Amino acid sequence: MALVDEVKSELAAIDDELPAAKKAQAAAMIRFGGGLHLIQRHIVVESQFDSLAAAQWLQRTIQEVYGHEADLIKVARKTPTGTVERYSVRVLKAGGALALQSGLLDRRKRPVRGLPAEIVSGNIAQVKAAWRGAFLAHGELSDPGKASYLEIVCPGSEAALALVGAARRLGITAKARQVRSSERVTLRDPDVIERMLTLMGATRTAREWSGKRNDGEYRGKANRLANFDDANMRRSAKAAVEASEKVQKAFKILGDDIPENLRAAGQLRLDHRDASLEELGRLADPPVTKDAIAGRIRRLLQLATKVEKQRAEAEQNQ
Incomplete structure (x- = not known):
């Protein structure tokens, strides 16, 4: 299992949060995983995930916290590199009600393109939960030993700015950037990445990621020193x-x-x-x-x- 999948499994297993935090996480997962769709003047909520555990968490929370039935559908999509499996959580009949309850529709029933204001300006537990939900929906994490990054693909610039603002409330500076046709929020500093993983609740995988990264850095340093010594020996022998x-x-x-x-x-x-x-x-x-x-x-x-x-x-x- 890739480390990013381990992070998502650990985050999806968190189930002792307060109702407000659960709602913040659910709203972020819906927003960053897909969002609202209008089908024959009827609002449908649908979000896709690459993690089954994440999809199951959202399905369970919609049922337990909001009181609506949600379908979990496995979707297989063929790509040039093989078949990719994703998991779709869909609310058909009560999509409009869920959108209002989660804050993704405002009081005038207009779509909220970023994150609901009550989440961005809410308590720290809600802010952490929002980042956790965004990562579960569309988060990426570099493998140890490679250039460090934690990145979330956003559905639009408003969502990216909301996530940057939420990170600022956690004392973390995140950068919004556009890559080709997608908006992304990125962390690059390894220490900041470890801190964000911990704040989101992935304490075990944060330690594992940091440990493997340090091991890779030590090996890289040792290899550089060995190469340096070898080059010095060759130069000395030639001289x-x-x-x-x-x-x-x-x-x-x-x-x-x-x-x-x-x-x-x-x-x-x-x-x-x-x-x-x-x-x-x-x-x-x-x-x-x-x-x-x-x-x-x-x-x-x-x-x-x-x-x-x-x-x-x-x-x-x-």
Whole structure:
């Protein structure tokens, strides 16, 4: 089961909320899951979900809290990637009454395009429940190890702005954005996502998501460090080989006319071609620092370059 499905299962299992919170969640699920439809001048409430547990929660709440019968219908839809199963909760006969009771129709029987005002300005339990309902209806959550996001696809800009306002009341900054033809409300910061999951009631999956994300970050950091160390080793090995070739050339140019300390440093480089400068310094007799051995090899190469240049100038003058 994908982690987003686990979140929805955990949220749908919450059943000890106050009636006002239950109503807020139900209204958000209806609004973000589909909403109101007018069929032959008759209002029908219908919402679709990818979670069976979410659909069952809404069906049960409509019956228990609002007193209306609701049908639960399994809908299979073929897509290029295979068959997708969704679950539709439909209220036919009492659709208009449910729309009024849930606040999705105002007193003048006009559709409310965002969320009912009594929810957005209600108590914190209602605000949390509204976010929970919106997520159950159309929420998405990134898998741990990927770029972090929690996102809700909204039925319109009014619903997106209502959700942003509700998040603000919870102390969370959410961003509304348009992606192609859909309005979305998005959270990106991992700590904010974990907090929102907890506020909605998915405490167990919030910990699981955060734990897996941290594990992924630690593995990624370890891999980056390993790659960094490997690259450093390759660069060091390449530099050592190049230095050995230069020392060998310097010995040919200078012959026996080399100061003993420079000769000893150069010979160490030739005898231990894969060793680091620090290791060469420890191998010297007596041991010297990395900077000292590097300085001696550098002076050896400079001396060879100077002698080679003098010989070239002497040949030109002859």
